Amino acid sequence: MPIMSYIQAITTALKEEMQRDNKVFVLGEDVGRKGGVFRATEGLYDEFGEYRVLDTPLAESAIAGVGIGAAMYGMRPVAEMQFADFIMPAVNQIISEAAKIRYRSNNDWNAPITIRAPYGGGVHGALYHSQSVESVFANQPGLKIVMPSTPYDVKGLLKASIRDNDPVLFFEHKRAYRLLKGEVPDDDYVLPIGKADIKRNGTDITVITYGLCIHFAMQAAEKLTEEGIDVHILDLRTVYPLDQEAIIEAAKKTGKVLLITEDNKEGSIIGEVSAIIAENCLFDLDAPVQRLAGPDIPSMPYAPTTEKFFMVNPDKVEKAMRELAEY
Amino acid sequence: MAEKINMPQLGESVTEGTISSWLVKEGEHVQKYDPIAEVMTDKVNAEVPSSFTGTIKELVAQEGETIAVGDLMCYIETGNEADNKSSDTNTQKGAENTYVKEKTQSDNQNKSMKKRYSPAVLKLSQEHNIDLSQVDGTGRGGRITRKDIEKIISTGDIPKENKRTDADKALSKPAQAPSIPLTQQGDIEIPVKGVRKVIAENMVMSTTEIPHAWMTVEVDVTDLAVYRNEIKNQFKQKEGFNLTFFAFFVKAVSQALKEYPQLNSMWAGDKIIQKKDIHLSIAVAKGEELFVPVIKHADEKSIKGIAKDISELAMKARSNKLTSEDMQDGTFTVNNTGSFGSIHSMGIINHPQAAILQIESIVKRPVIINDMFAARDMVNLSLSLDHRVLDGLICGKFLARVKEILENMNKQTLSIY
Numbered sequence: 001m002p003i004m005s006y007i008q009a010i011t012t013a014l015k016e017e018m019q020r021d022n023k024v025f026v027l028g029e030d031v032g033r034k035g036g037v038f039r040a041t042e043g044l045y046d047e048f049g050e051y052r053v054l055d056t057p058l059a060e061s062a063i064a065g066v067g068i069g070a071a072m073y074g075m076r077p078v079a080e081m082q083f084a085d086f087i088m089p090a091v092n093q094i095i096s097e098a099a100k101i102r103y104r105s106n107n108d109w110n111a112p113i114t115i116r117a118p119y120g121g122g123v124h125g126a127l128y129h130s131q132s133v134e135s136v137f138a139n140q141p142g143l144k145i146v147m148p149s150t151p152y153d154v155k156g157l158l159k160a161s162i163r164d165n166d167p168v169l170f171f172e173h174k175r176a177y178r179l180l181k182g183e184v185p186d187d188d189y190v191l192p193i194g195k196a197d198i199k200r201n202g203t204d205i206t207v208i209t210y211g212l213c214i215h216f217a218m219q220a221a222e223k224l225t226e227e228g229i230d231v232h233i234l235d236l237r238t239v240y241p242l243d244q245e246a247i248i249e250a251a252k253k254t255g256k257v258l259l260i261t262e263d264n265k266e267g268s269i270i271g272e273v274s275a276i277i278a279e280n281c282l283f284d285l286d287a288p289v290q291r292l293a294g295p296d297i298p299s300m301p302y303a304p305t306t307e308k309f310f311m312v313n314p315d316k317v318e319k320a321m322r323e324l325a326e327y
Numbered sequence: 328m329a330e331k332i333n334m335p336q337l338g339e340s341v342t343e344g345t346i347s348s349w350l351v352k353e354g355e356h357v358q359k360y361d362p363i364a365e366v367m368t369d370k371v372n373a374e375v376p377s378s379f380t381g382t383i384k385e386l387v388a389q390e391g392e393t394i395a396v397g398d399l400m401c402y403i404e405t406g407n408e409a410d411n412k413s414s415d416t417n418t419q420k421g422a423e424n425t426y427v428k429e430k431t432q433s434d435n436q437n438k439s440m441k442k443r444y445s446p447a448v449l450k451l452s453q454e455h456n457i458d459l460s461q462v463d464g465t466g467r468g469g470r471i472t473r474k475d476i477e478k479i480i481s482t483g484d485i486p487k488e489n490k491r492t493d494a495d496k497a498l499s500k501p502a503q504a505p506s507i508p509l510t511q512q513g514d515i516e517i518p519v520k521g522v523r524k525v526i527a528e529n530m531v532m533s534t535t536e537i538p539h540a541w542m543t544v545e546v547d548v549t550d551l552a553v554y555r556n557e558i559k560n561q562f563k564q565k566e567g568f569n570l571t572f573f574a575f576f577v578k579a580v581s582q583a584l585k586e587y588p589q590l591n592s593m594w595a596g597d598k599i600i601q602k603k604d605i606h607l608s609i610a611v612a613k614g615e616e617l618f619v620p621v622i623k624h625a626d627e628k629s630i631k632g633i634a635k636d637i638s639e640l641a642m643k644a645r646s647n648k649l650t651s652e653d654m655q656d657g658t659f660t661v662n663n664t665g666s667f668g669s670i671h672s673m674g675i676i677n678h679p680q681a682a683i684l685q686i687e688s689i690v691k692r693p694v695i696i697n698d699m700f701a702a703r704d705m706v707n708l709s710l711s712l713d714h715r716v717l718d719g720l721i722c723g724k725f726l727a728r729v730k731e732i733l734e735n736m737n738k739q740t741l742s743i744y
Binding site: 203204254255256282283284285286287326327 | 448473
């Protein structure tokens with residue numbers, strides 16, 4: 001099985017889907033001839049041509065709006081926001097149009113668009129290249145938000161997103177692009193959207209997180225094995241709507257739950273996860289549900305020291321895990 | 328370093344306080360201003376706050392002990408070591424060593440979480456009938472974790488609640504009532520604390536520990552009544568306090584106790600201690616409170632001396648001036664239930680004494696003497712006895728003797744001085 005980086009898995013999924021279904025096309029800033037600023041669409045322009053790999057003007061509302069329109073007419077667009085931070089001008093298109101069209105038209109219309117966007121910090125990207133934006137969209141029924149943590153999940157979930165008949169936001173951690181490598185099968189597989197995945201089995205504490213933080217949690221869990229602390233890790237994979245069943249099962253497994261996100265703490269995805277646990281798991285809980293998250297500061301700063309302060313990292317995760325295990 | 332916590336000044340004129348209960352244990356971590364003890368003074372019942380944040384090192388004063396304002400109550404270990412700790416953790420290198428150090432430190436010293444049960448622990452312990460008080464927790468602050476319980480369940484070695492083996496513990500602290508009645512609208516909730524709490528605890532201890540038995544005799548005190556009525560006004564004028572019937576009864580009881588010392592004794596587990604001195608406790612009610620001051624060496628005192636003691640102790644009780652010394656060392660209790668009009672009652676023995684005698688109301692009643700009716704002043708004496716210490720035979724003899732003494736008290740045989 002080939003070893004692939006996270007971003008190679010994205011390119012592979014796009015390419016395979018475009019080969020499989022000629023309704024699939026990509027659009028975004030610099031996605032064509034340049035192959036994307038992160039090279040996620042590298043080679044697609046050459047293989048599929050300018051009509052299926054569209055370089056767009058610097059106008060996110062247009063990228064989303066054109067994509068949504070095309071999707072409603074039966075195409076399967078994959079729109080790229082160069083950075084998740086830049087999705088804001090497109091929010092009205094995504095929330096008011098894409099999320100609601102099926103409901104609003106009583107099933108006459110739907111918008112099978114996938115919007116990809118690199119999110120996350122720890123790359124010295126400063127304020128507008130480091131944000132996590134998932135919580136902006138995470139209370140919009142009609143939308144799905146997928147945030148994969150491994151190359152294997154990337155390929156299976158991006159394919160599933162493209163094939164999904166409703167709008168999917170696909171957030172890729174930009175630091176994971178070349179940091180994470182893993183085995184990715186050649187075959188055409190899809191992973192179910194809306195299903196969380198157990199990334200590690202353990203009996204002492206349960207960590208529930210998503211995206212790059214899964215990687216931090218796995219590293220910290222390895223270290224804590226030496227101290228006899230056995231960590232259970234659940235990868236949400238889809239952060240909206242949440243896989244309640246898996247969350248409840250994972251929380252009940254150990255009764256001690258640590259939730260992690262690199263987003264600002266208040267109002268983040270893990271707050272909702274915590275509420276699900278509170279509603280369903282009271283008599284299995286052995287400790288207060290803990291949250292490790294970014295501080296409630298407008299955005300990730302540029303200076304390495306302050307960025308380090310903001311960003312979740314394996315040391316912080318390890319400390320939080322140990323504290324919970326000892327509780 | 329260890330700091331001292333001293334008895335605070337709880338009110339302007341207060342000079343001493345009795346520790347009614349410690350709210351912390353040795354080794355427990357407390358925050359500054361956390362209550363550490365309940366203290367009863369003759370003015371107030373109050374909680375004493377901790378003057379420092381730290382770990383209780385040694386409880387110097389015992390529960391029930393009265394100590395002067397400014398005297399040492401306990402030692403507390405304050406967090407100078409905390410400074411070292413935090414500087415260690417600041418450096419990320421070597422954090423693991425610090426962690427081990429901290430962990431053992433907190434494990435040894437801090438048991439504050441021992442009785443904080445998580446929902447999971449409570450649920451599992453109830454499902455499997457596990458007595459949590461017997462489980463050692465491995466969590467922070469001695470907390471019992473879900474894993475601790477799961478381990479117990481998987482090994483099958485389940486500590487069940489066992490009242491017999493734990494008898495001492497069960498007795499020193501009254502068991503919680505199985506169901507607590509709900510307050511309904513209009514009901515008044517009165518918090519149980521201070522003297523009420525002490526009374527409640529003592530009563531539970533007495534009734535749970537002591538196997539009570541009861542016996543009542545009827546005594547004809549007509550002659551005594553005649554005599555006392557004759558002299559009481561003159562006595563009051565001369566001495567300045569009342570010559571009550573109760574003083575005569577106390578005198579008779581102490582005299583009989585001298586002859587039957589078996590009743591002047593205490594149960595002490597593997598032995599019975601027969602007391603040499605006769606110190607009679609008498610119950611004095613004051614509002615919501617009940618005090619049991621002691622007439623020391625009652626057998627050595629005249630009726631006047633006893634009457635004076637009774638008068639003084641009652642006065643002290645009413646004006647909140649009883650000292651714990653006034654209430655110590657009783658060997659037998661005489662309870663003047665007759666003052667409430669009671670003609671029969673079953674007293675609860677004043678732990679650790681072996682018996683209590685209820686002096687009931689003197690009532691004029693028709694009695695047959697020499698086959699003729701006569702109007703006589705009759706009184707019932709009801710004895711509660713600790714059946715571990717005493718049996719019916721000896722108590723019957725004792726009561727017969729008290730009866731005999733009382734029935735022969737008259738102007739000719741008796742001097743009140």
